[in-house]
Amino acid sequence: MSSLHRSAAATNWLARGRRWPWWALLAATVGAVLLVPALRAGDNAATSAPEHHHHDVVPAAVTATGIVATDLPDGWTMTSFGMIGPADREFLVKVRQAGLWEGPAGQLARDHAADKRVKEVGAQLATDHHGLDTQVRQVAAQLGVPLPNEASAEQQGWVRELDGKRGDEFDRTFANRLRAAHGKVFALVGTVRSGTRNELVRSFAQTAVNVVMKHMTLLESIGKVDFEDLPTPAAAATGSNTTPGEASYRETLWVVVALVLAGGGTAAFRALRALRARRTF
Structure with a gap:
């Protein structure tokens, strides 16, 4: 292969190399759309799961009297009918x-x-x-x-x-x-x-x-x-009015918007640089 052909091939490879971030950007966008809701759902499941206090699961040993002896939190005792x-x-x-x-x-x-x-x-x-x-x-x-x-x-x-x-x-x-x-x-x-x-x-x-x-x-x-x-009944605390689905959708939307803006800025920068290069020649 002549030096001219090798130079052209190298130029084409570099050109392709400059374009590859667009494919990465597209992959990142799709990944964010799919991954963020899943992560959010996992967080919701973790926060909504009931807390397991240290007295919920207690290692025990039955004594000769039939009463369970174990280490319990302050104020708790074990009886033959269960913890009290x-x-x-x-x-x-x-x-x-x-x-x-x-x-x-x-x-x-x-x-x-x-x-x-x-x-x-x-x-x-x-x-x-x-x-x-x-x-x-x-x-x-x-x-x-x-x-x-x-x-x-x-x-x-x-x-x-x-x-x-x-x-x-x-x-x-x-x-x-x-x-x-x-x-x-x-x-x-x-x-x-x-x-x-x-x-x-x-x-x-x-x-x-x-x-x-x-x-x-x-x-x-x-x-x-x-x-x-009579005392007025107190409503149970409901927290935010935003449902988990709405929160996941909004987070995903903001990620996509941020990526689009970043991509647009990159494209504008490259276009401006290419324009300056052509004017130089």
């Missing part, structure tokens, strides 16, 4: 305290209420809480959870308040005090029922959910509950 934590204990304590004041309040309705329906509801609440109290003491004994022997100071104050009222005033106070109290404890009972790690607590929480729901319905049937005075 602070919320489980609080649930048992709250159910016990509820019976210690709502039972007596229901009994007061027999003598203090003016409305026959209030008397009926009070009698039903007293009966149900007597049975629930028996169960919660049995469950707590099996799990080694200490229970109080009296209602809280606030609850005792409610009983004294009811004892000092008669007739319609008693009926209205009875309906609103007990309806508000049931609504408050229902949040804790529902949380424990949905997330407890303890088999015995889970079973008893199911019973408590049913009883609390029944009592709220009975109290509302009196027709004297002021619903406007």
Whole structure:
């Protein structure tokens, strides 16, 4: 091959070499369009997956007594029915305290209420809480959870308040005090029922959910509950209004726009350089 042909071939190779970044640019654009949504989906899956707290998976060894011994986070203990934590204990304590004041309040309705329906509801609440109290003491004994022997100071104050009222005033106070109290404890009972790690607590929480729901319905049937005075329900946090699909699309679009602008700038630069070269010759 002559030197002239070799020079022409080298020139053609260099020319092709200058054009190859356009193919790389095209490949990068296509890759970004395909890869970015996939990466974004992976991030969403990672962030949306439930956290595995260090107490979720616990290495255990069964002792001779049948109780599982292991290293647990503070506030957690292991029983033959499974792990028990602070919320489980609080649930048992709250159910016990509820019976210690709502039972007596229901009994007061027999003598203090003016409305026959209030008397009926009070009698039903007293009966149900007597049975629930028996169960919660049995469950707590099996799990080694200490229970109080009296209602809280606030609850005792409610009983004294009811004892000092008669007739319609008693009926209205009875309906609103007990309806508000049931609504408050229902949040804790529902949380424990949905997330407890303890088999015995889970079973008893199911019973408590049913009883609390029944009592709220009975109290509302009196027709004297002021619903406007109840706590306003809080909506669950939803975060950004942008859906994962929209976020992936927008990120991909910005990547493509950036690549197109970069390619356009490169093309303009090369065109300007070629124009100057031709003017030189």
